Amino acid sequence: MNHPEHKRQRILFVDDDPVFLGTIADLFAAWSGDQWHIQQAQSADQALEILKASTVDVAVLDAGMPVLDGVQFLKILGRRHPEVKKVMLTGLATEEKRSECLSNGAELFIEKPRSPDGLKAVFAMLDELMTWKPREGFQGMLRKVGLQDVIQMECLGRNSCVLEISNPQAAGRLHIEEGNLIHAVLGPISGEKALQKLLAMSGGSFQLLPFEAPSQKTLNGPWEFLLMEAARVRDEAAQSRTEAPEPALTPARRNTRVAELVIASVHGDVFHDWQCPDLPIRLSWLQTLASEASEMASEDFLGAFDRLEIASDVGRVVAQAKSDRLVWTRLAYPPQHS
Template sequence: MQENDPQHHQFLIIDDDPQFLAAIGASFKELSGGRWAIRTATNHSQALEHLKAHPMNLVVLDVEMPVMDGVEFLRLLGRTHPGQQVVMLSERMEETVRQTCLDLGAILFLAKPSSPEDFHNLFITLDSLATARSASGFRGVMQQVGLDDVLQMECLARKSSILKVTTGKRQGQIYISEGEIIHAQTGQLEGEMALYGLLALKGGEFKLQPFAEPARRTISGQYQFLLMEAARLRDEGELQPGRGFGGLGRPADFGATSFDASAPTEARGTQIEEVLLCSNAREVLYESKCESIENRLELFAKLEQQANQAAKGTPSGRFHRMWMSTGSSRMLVQIQPAFKLLVRSALPPASDAE
């Protein structure tokens, strides 16, 4: 495969330790099976030369660098290469440094790998990011990368973009503005009904395009709940896409659900009480109101073990999503190869919903 092949991911890894660069380069080359073009730099001058010569899918940058540390170089990249996707690595997982890097535009702040298992977990995370997002606009297959996964990455990184979805003779758009889903449209449908319909598709193609303001904003509410509600509707069979590969079906297909397009949905009356997102290496990528991170990590491990065991005895394969409900609250847990997500929400009392 040639390095200018659009399917050949371009990575730049910046670290002042030559031995680390040699180890991570050899590991990633083997794990990628030749799909990655890996370039390395030991200082910011070398890195800028690489960026000048080659567009990069991802830059992986060490925080603890001499002369110009990783944080300052990240700040410089924001001026010289705006929009460049950067993942920060650090041996010291300090919250203030993590938040500074995220505020400066880094998409992830991860622990620096030190073992073969760490290298493998980091590879999975970076490969997923490169697959889900391309600097030139990614053309993906939904059977390999889920639309909800792409939306989560866009929202978590506080991006603004348009996710164009094409399947058969149908197409639709999902608008993301500064990490919030603000509009969706497919056929004659708009708003949350269109969003849920698009997320119910089982196959097709998608492409991330530059953001443009829609004629009107039809969706409000936290993106975490919108994705939770779409998952619930799929799991409970309330949204039935048309038969065949990614068939969208007629607008009437979605009219059979328990709500209509003009009515306010639970997304506007539900409060997100807890969110935890972590990498496959148990590194916390995002956390909000989580009282015990360690307990949640243990829950992830237990559910993943149960999922692996269940997959051995069922023809449908491994499950990736689980719902738990107590009546007053609802919890969604997603177990994916590159990340694990928990979202707990408090539903409004029945009297409030009437």
């Protein structure tokens, strides 16, 4: 990952789980092309020693550390090292915890990744955080001042503008004309549904741009009603998230655990191996996949290969064959109790 100023980014991960620390350090160093200088600490004490001895750009803290938990440590860091950007990682994200962390100075509040995709998303968010620089106009992270607050301010001021909103997973736009919400779009979705999804984003950034007329108007009615409805939908979704039926293919089951992880170069050099019972067989399998995927991707109607997911009742394998790496992750579901 080449940052514009070619400066090595210094990042400190604080977590009491050495396996997680090791995985993150290996992986993110490789993905950043060694542009990240990654330091690790297994306790708040160790982290403070590192911060005293060296300069750190971003500190990523586990919210659930023993003795001195992440939130307490966040407060200490805020007082002693206000210049360090802080990110909270948690195994169990709740709205209450999120608010607490953000109000205590965390730039981002992220759920702990449990899959290669999750790791990629966290990497992308941290990379964005480190490279972020204000552009023209007003821009901010969605934290202390929420997106909803900005929209309210624009509407109350009867302003006209376009809000461009994005996070690593999605990007959308909201058009406000003379204080009225007139159009929202998020990927292929538009209208009220898009507005609701934009307001349900748990993190990301936004930019306030000069108004331009949208090709269509997809929102009607008072802005207060639209925002209230979006808040209601978001709250209901948060409540029912754990009860929602699981899609057959990508079950977001609770307590799913990573049972095996292998990350290697396309030539078979292993970057990371965790609990793989037979590495040569895994690598050979991944290389076969890479070759097959490459042949299939030569068909114009498919495009580049992203990943193969294989699902059973007891687990799931996600295999990626990218131009610079091969990744194998096996997830195990907890036993089902009837």
